[in-house]
Amino acid sequence: MIPYNLSDPTLFVIMVGVMFLMIVSRLILIAGLFSLFYGLAGYTPLRRRRVNVRPYRRWQFCQEFGWSLLTSAIFAVAGAVTAVIWQQGWTAIYVDLQSWRDYLYVPVSLLVVLLLHETYYYWLHRWMHHPRIYRHVHRVHHHSIVASPWTAFAFHPWESLLQALFLPAVILVVPLHPYTIVAQLTVMTLSSVINHLNLEIYPRSFATHWLGRWFIGATHHSLHHSQFRCNYGLYFTFWDRWLGTESQDYLALFSDRTRR
Numbered sequence: 001m002i003p004y005n006l007s008d009p010t011l012f013v014i015m016v017g018v019m020f021l022m023i024v025s026r027l028i029l030i031a032g033l034f035s036l037f038y039g040l041a042g043y044t045p046l047r048r049r050r051v052n053v054r055p056y057r058r059w060q061f062c063q064e065f066g067w068s069l070l071t072s073a074i075f076a077v078a079g080a081v082t083a084v085i086w087q088q089g090w091t092a093i094y095v096d097l098q099s100w101r102d103y104l105y106v107p108v109s110l111l112v113v114l115l116l117h118e119t120y121y122y123w124l125h126r127w128m129h130h131p132r133i134y135r136h137v138h139r140v141h142h143h144s145i146v147a148s149p150w151t152a153f154a155f156h157p158w159e160s161l162l163q164a165l166f167l168p169a170v171i172l173v174v175p176l177h178p179y180t181i182v183a184q185l186t187v188m189t190l191s192s193v194i195n196h197l198n199l200e201i202y203p204r205s206f207a208t209h210w211l212g213r214w215f216i217g218a219t220h221h222s223l224h225h226s227q228f229r230c231n232y233g234l235y236f237t238f239w240d241r242w243l244g245t246e247s248q249d250y251l252a253l254f255s256d257r258t259r260r
Helices: 009-041 045-049 060-087 100-128 131-137 149-153 157-164 166-170 178-195 218-227 238-243 250-259
Strands: none
Touching: 009 045, 009 060, 009 149, 009 178, 045 250, 060 149, 060 157, 060 166, 100 131, 100 157, 100 166, 100 178, 100 238, 131 157, 149 178, 157 166, 166 178, 178 218, 218 250
């Protein structure tokens, strides 16, 4: 255990600051690399794989980055609270890896937490599209009709808070190693950036492949930003498929972009 009281106000503020820098750095690294990739793709045949060909709004990236900083601050506070309740012994987090079963459980638990997060996100996302909720919580994110890597964390504070609640809640009941938590947060950021890239990076057979058809990419999520009432998932398509909320234009648009 950490020999310091993380609930001490001074240490708590320091911890929030450190986590904020970590979250922003991770976002800048991942979104920055994909933005560079997107820019360079404009000089290659990959430019034909751009999903939504409308131009970006003026100052869109600056606005998105500003909202992303606010989101990162809220995520940092949630992370610090998570650390405090862990130190108090209120979570199911464990740190010992002693047998092969412990090591095997790490990837298994990662899959479990991704499936749980997908479920939480899908239903939260659908709820946020209710007309009475949308304008107060989710409209900021949809200011970007043409998504970019910087759209990934561009949320209204209420939406950021609702998204930040997942991890502190899940660690109360699901045993997770810190490695698993870091991996889940990294996968979340990576997936969000890829979904908002507006450039289809997956191969032509991806959308119909027995495995690939269950994963979300840029084409899938771009349709959500342009059509609004479809494609609510984050990592996987199974809730959209099972409940009939997947856009009927997805396969045709994906095929068109990857055939070019």
